[in-house]
Amino acid sequence: MSGHSKWHNIQAKKGKMDAKRGKVFTKIGKELMMAAKDGANPDTNAKLRDVIAKAKAANMPNDNITRVIKKAAGENNSADFEEIVYEGYGPNGVAVIVEAYTDNKNRTAGNVRHSFDKFGGNLGTTGSVTFMFNKKGQIIIEKTDEIDEEELMMLALDSGAEDFIAEENVYEIITEPEAFDGVKEAIMGAKIEMLESEITMIPNVTTSLDLETSEQFQKLIDKLLDDDDVDNVYHNAEFDENFEEN
Structure with a gap:
């Protein structure tokens, strides 16, 4: 990606995270619960250590972090959640990977599929874009x-x-x-x-978008990230240099 596009992607992602802090805490809470399944001690659980760092970077209060980890370790509620990865294509064939943590696979799959359909994309099969x-x-x-x-x-x-x-x-x-x-x-x-x-x-390969398609694809990203079950959205889009997120 060009420097402008890369910098835009970083700014857009950070802006979305900051603007929806309540949703961010919900999403990170699920990650913490999943990571704590392999042990509540971050010194011996690298995944948990990484998620704690992510939580702190998002300014999640330490009390919240500790409470979620204790809940996961003490009540094993994290077993209710599982990680699911969806793959698909956005407008103009942009490759998209969606990571979700969910306690209801049917709900999450339906929401993700609806988002793709609404904004000119379609879900693919496992392995269709990860390469x-x-x-x-x-x-x-x-x-x-x-x-x-x-x-x-x-x-x-x-x-x-x-x-x-x-x-x-x-x-x-x-x-x-x-x-x-x-x-x-x-x-x-x-x-x-x-x-x-x-x-x-x-x-490892990018797809260039014109201004109109950049705007359409950003709506797909926003819709996906607005879902509480969706944790991360990865893509290979190179936004039009004149595109600016509202």
């Missing part, structure tokens, strides 16, 4: 005068990153999933603030 993505750790850092690009690059690569990309407004650091924690801890140790840090699905 266009790689699961990677991704860290985004804003470019500032205080950050020395070469020093940051060496810090990232020396701590296990596989790629360092200087975009127009940000630095993007890519890692293998198993190296993500080590790179993130090295950056935190250097007191460098991160805009985004997560395990994500990065497209």
